[in-house]
Amino acid sequence: MSTERTSSGDPARTLQLLWRGSLSPADPRRGPRRGLSIDAVVDAATAIADAEGLDALTMRRVAKELGVVPMTLYTYVPGKAELLDLMLDAAYARMPRTDTSGQPWRQRVTAIAEENKSLFARHPWAAGVSTTRPPLGPGQMAKYEHELSALDGLGLTDVEMDDCLAHLLTFVQATARAAADARAAQQDSAMNDQEWWEANAPLLSRVLDEAVYPTAVRVGAAAGAAHGSAYDPDHAYAFGLQRVLDAFAALVERGRGG
Known part of the structure; x- marks a missing residue:
């Protein structure tokens, strides 16, 4: 298994992506092209990693799975480092959380x-x-x-x-x-x-x-x-x-x- 590290990309850009604009108001004049979403990019990347591991995960591969050219993908996510943070955080968000209140x-x-x-x-x-x-x-x-x-x-x-x-x-x-x-x-x-x-x-x-x-x-x-x-x-x-x-x-x- 490959060893990757979280928070190895641009920290400011990563936090903006993780919190989806909560850190600053959106600028309607800038941003990714219509047709995709950050969630769609994260889901496609996660599906690749689940099936083939992180070694198979590249921005070019994700773009191919989504049917866009790689440069389009970069308008959503700066690179693989930031994408990995988004993938892991999405996996955390979707984890079932057991209600154990009152238990030993x-x-x-x-x-x-x-x-x-x-x-x-x-x-x-x-x-x-x-x-x-x-x-x-x-x-x-x-x-x-x-x-x-x-x-x-x-x-x-x-x-x-x-x-x-x-x-x-x-x-x-x-x-x-x-x-x-x-x-x-x-x-x-x-x-x-x-x-x-x-x-x-x-x-x-x-x-x-x-x-x-x-x-x-x-x-x-x-x-x-x-x-x-x-x-x-x-x-x-x-x-x-x-x-x-x-x-x-x-x-x-x-x-x-x-």
């Missing part, structure tokens, strides 16, 4: 993790995008407000709430990328993990000496038998999420005076 905090936080896991399942390219400088559009802000509500009222400081959310989302994104890598490995090798290990078992048995690597061989064999492979994305997500929640529990307990 672990269920609320789990719902946030599941929502982001589903986002990456719908848009696999999003897991490969670095958001250390988030686009700060309306979709991003609505997402942030919604997700913080899962941690509000637990006795955490504002900084701790932000830290917990950032840690949770980083975990979900990392597991989504690992799952995508696992799927890509199966496609590239034309065999699943179990088939790959069986095919390489004779060679591995010659080099993995139990006398030299006793713990590694024992634990590796146990994990492989339990998961059917060296890495099981679903198990890694479920196990990791519980450990994240356990770590949050220590902060919550301290914040409540425990």
Whole structure:
């Protein structure tokens, strides 16, 4: 998966596009030609990325999908960097948001993790995008407000709430990328993990000496038998999420005076 970064384009132009004129009144004498819309451009770009990944996404390709010449597209969006911010923010805006009011905090936080896991399942390219400088559009802000509500009222400081959310989302994104890598490995090798290990078992048995690597061989064999492979994305997500929640529990307990 390609690694792209948000907020790598013209920040002023990006914010104007993200907030669709909320930052300044529209000038009727300037702007894109009639016939298309920014939303249509974003939808076409997202469809390409969903089907083929970000490597396939170019301004020329989007223009072709929309039936216009590339120069027409540039009257709507300055370039791919700004387009990526618009795509991600639109994906955030369209995320289903679970109403977990009144539920225990672990269920609320789990719902946030599941929502982001589903986002990456719908848009696999999003897991490969670095958001250390988030686009700060309306979709991003609505997402942030919604997700913080899962941690509000637990006795955490504002900084701790932000830290917990950032840690949770980083975990979900990392597991989504690992799952995508696992799927890509199966496609590239034309065999699943179990088939790959069986095919390489004779060679591995010659080099993995139990006398030299006793713990590694024992634990590796146990994990492989339990998961059917060296890495099981679903198990890694479920196990990791519980450990994240356990770590949050220590902060919550301290914040409540425990």
